[in-house]
Amino acid sequence: MNRGGTATYFITVQNAGPAVATNVVVNDPIPTGFAYVTNSSEASCNQVGSAMICVLGNLSAGQQKTFSLVFSVPTISGGCVQATVQNTATVGSATPEPNTSNNVSTTVSTNIFCDGSSSSSQGTSLSITKSDGVSTAEPGDELVYTITVTNNNAASIGGISLSDTLPDDVIFLSAENGGNLNGDTVNWNNLFFNSFESRTFRVTVEVTDDVDDGDIIRNTASLSIGGSASDTTTIETDDDDDDSDDDDFTVEKEASTREVFPGGTIDYTIRIENDSNETVRNIVITDQFDEDQLTIIDDDDADENDDGELVWEIDELEEGESETIRYTAVLRSSVFPGSTVRNEVEVKGSGNRKDDDSVIVSVIGNLPQTGGRNGTNGGQFLRPLSAATSEGGSAFPLAALLSLAASGLGIGGYMSRKFFI
Numbered sequence: 001m002n003r004g005g006t007a008t009y010f011i012t013v014q015n016a017g018p019a020v021a022t023n024v025v026v027n028d029p030i031p032t033g034f035a036y037v038t039n040s041s042e043a044s045c046n047q048v049g050s051a052m053i054c055v056l057g058n059l060s061a062g063q064q065k066t067f068s069l070v071f072s073v074p075t076i077s078g079g080c081v082q083a084t085v086q087n088t089a090t091v092g093s094a095t096p097e098p099n100t101s102n103n104v105s106t107t108v109s110t111n112i113f114c115d116g117s118s119s120s121s122q123g124t125s126l127s128i129t130k131s132d133g134v135s136t137a138e139p140g141d142e143l144v145y146t147i148t149v150t151n152n153n154a155a156s157i158g159g160i161s162l163s164d165t166l167p168d169d170v171i172f173l174s175a176e177n178g179g180n181l182n183g184d185t186v187n188w189n190n191l192f193f194n195s196f197e198s199r200t201f202r203v204t205v206e207v208t209d210d211v212d213d214g215d216i217i218r219n220t221a222s223l224s225i226g227g228s229a230s231d232t233t234t235i236e237t238d239d240d241d242d243d244s245d246d247d248d249f250t251v252e253k254e255a256s257t258r259e260v261f262p263g264g265t266i267d268y269t270i271r272i273e274n275d276s277n278e279t280v281r282n283i284v285i286t287d288q289f290d291e292d293q294l295t296i297i298d299d300d301d302a303d304e305n306d307d308g309e310l311v312w313e314i315d316e317l318e319e320g321e322s323e324t325i326r327y328t329a330v331l332r333s334s335v336f337p338g339s340t341v342r343n344e345v346e347v348k349g350s351g352n353r354k355d356d357d358s359v360i361v362s363v364i365g366n367l368p369q370t371g372g373r374n375g376t377n378g379g380q381f382l383r384p385l386s387a388a389t390s391e392g393g394s395a396f397p398l399a400a401l402l403s404l405a406a407s408g409l410g411i412g413g414y415m416s417r418k419f420f421i
Contacts, residue, residue, distance in 0.1 A: 004075045006037065007110060008224040010068050010161055010189050011054075013091050016102070017061035023094040024056040028069060031085040033112070040070035059093075066182050073112060083112045087159070108190050110159030126151055126160065126193070130221050130229035134281070136236045137217070139209045141282060141350055143170065145231060147201040147221045151193035158192035161224035162201060169217050169235075170205035177201050213237040236351065248276035249353040251285070253345045259364045260341075263333045266294075266361055270325040272347050274317040280349040283314040285325065289343040293335050298328040317349075337365030 011028065015021045029051045030036060036047050045054040045067070052069055059065065089105040127150045132143045147164065151157055164179075164186040166172055172181050179186045179201060186203050193199065207217070215235040222228040249272075256267035270287065274280050287310040289296075296305060304311035312325055331341065344358040 003073050003112060005073055005225060007031075007034065007071045007073060007159070008068050008161060009071075009087060009089075009108065009159075010066060010187060011089050011105065012064060012066040012189075013056060013059065014064035015059040015061055016099075019061060019095060021059045021093040021095045021097070024059050024091065025093070026052075026054040026056065026089055026091050028052040028054070028087065028089040030071065031087050031110070033083070033085065034071035034073060037070040037072055041068055045069065066187075085110050085112060106190065108159045109192075111155060111157045125153060125157065125225060126223055126227060128162075128221060128223055128227050128229045130219070130231050132219075132231050132233055134233060136351075137207050137233050138235065138237060138350060138352060139207055139211055141207045142173065143205050143207065143217075143233065145203045145205070145219060145221075147203070147229070148198055149191075149193070149201070149223065150198040151196060154195045156192065156194045156197075158190070160191040160193065162188040162191060162221065163224075164201075164203055164219065164221040166203075166205060167217050167219055169208050169211050169215065170219075171208060173204040173206055175201070175203045179203065207235070211235045211237070249274055249280055249347075249349060249355060251345055251347040251355045251357050253287075253357040253359050255359045255361050257361060259362045260331050261364060262331055262335050262337070264331050265297075266329050266331065266341070268327050268329065268343075268359070270327075270345055271322060272314070272317065272325075273322040274319060274349075276351075276353070277319055278351075279316050279318045280351065280353055281316040283317060283323075283347065283349040285312045285314070285345060285347045286310070287327075287343060287345040289329065290341070293332055293339075293341050294329040294343075295332060296327060296329050298326075300325050300327045302327070331363065335363050337363050339363040 009028070011026060013024065013026060015024075030047070036052060041052075041054070044056065045052055047053075054067065054069075056065055086107050086109050088107045091103050091105075128147065130145060130147045132145045134143070137143060145164065147162065149160075149162060166184045166186065168184075172184075172186070175181065175186045177188065177199070179188050181187075188201060191199070211217075213235060217233045217235065218230055219232075220228055220230040251273075252271045254269045256269075257264075260266055268287075270285065272283065272285065289308055289310070291308045296310065299305045299310055300312070302310045303313045310327065314323055317323060335341070339362075341361040341363065342358060344356060346354065346356040348354040
């Protein structure tokens with residue numbers, strides 16, 4: 001930091017138990033050359049000589065308390081040189097405790113640069129940018145804020161704190177690189193930056209359901225030595241506008257055959273296309289099938305495969321992009337000829353975009369009427385599950401199928417994928 005500015009130290013005290021800690025007191029010596037900014041911290045903090053004494057009262061087992069101390073760093077009229085100051089706080093209480101080794105904080109080192117009259121060669125100390133990568137969002141959308149802090153100096157700098165105060169319209173989900181949530185603020189403390197180093201910090205939030213169309217979510221991140229960056233995102237919930245885009249975000253589903261024997265294989269293809277004029281995010285594809293009819297032997301790396309549902313998630317599809325999913329299922333041998341196999345797929349994305357499609361396959365007991373050859377799938381209509389094939393179109397080898405099905409249940413797999421008959 002530069003002389004003439006202020007330094008803010010964040011101190012967190014936690015009672016690790018097992019009993020209530022009474023009369024908790026923090027002692028923080030004031031760094032050399034610093035001056036405490038009166039009334040800038042807790043009312044219980046007072047300067048006593050060359051130290052700050054903060055009386056926190058009682059802390060229950062597991063309870064923690066965070067507070068800050070602000071100091072000014074005076075300028076020096078002449079002969080200024082760069083310096084490094086260190087700060088270490090200690091805590092104690094009237095309650096005897098089994099472990100006192102953790103009553104001393106880590107030492108925070110802070111580089112002090114000269115004031116503007118002699119620091120022009122160092123440039124601006126730190127710069128900060130922030131963005132969630134989108135201009136609009138909807139209720140329930142996830143926003144990932146990326147905060148980048150860059151040290152523009154040739155000298156390293158430490159003892160930096162970064163804070164991100166979350167607006168009321170979002171719910172905190174996670175923070176990377178050591179960020180901790182305290183109330184509605186995410187804090188990163190005691191950061192160190194090498195010369196010309198850039199570091200990235202991310203916060204993930206979810207937009208609440210009670211936002212209104214046109215609301216603006218504004219989120220600001222700040223550095224303890226000064227400097228901040230903000231991001232704004234506009235809420236769009238107008239269903240009328242979204243309906244006009246439905247035809248531009250579509251899903252189509254196809255099956256490799258229209259007719260199949262019990263025990264036969266069906267290859268399904270799902271294609272999602274984004275023909276809209278903007279990127280669609282947070283895409284979820286849900287495919288429903290009857291577990292009494294089908295066993296999935298290749299789910300194309302589905303994110304979920306449970307209770308008759310296959311779910312795939314796609315982060316985003318840019319304008320004009322498409323995605324194709326292919327999975328394979330075996331029709332259970334217990335399904336009677338004359339039945340039909342129907343399954344449906346639905347896709348949802350940001351901007352209230354959604355679409356669905358379905359496909360029907362008929363179960364037969366004789367050779368397919370749609371082009372099967374030699375009892376196999378001839379154009380992917382039927383794939384026998386044994387090495388035996390029925391030359392000339394004779395009946396499917398049921399004994400071989402049942403033998404394979406039994407062995408599949410015993411080893412828990414077919415083609416190395418778990419299924420049950």
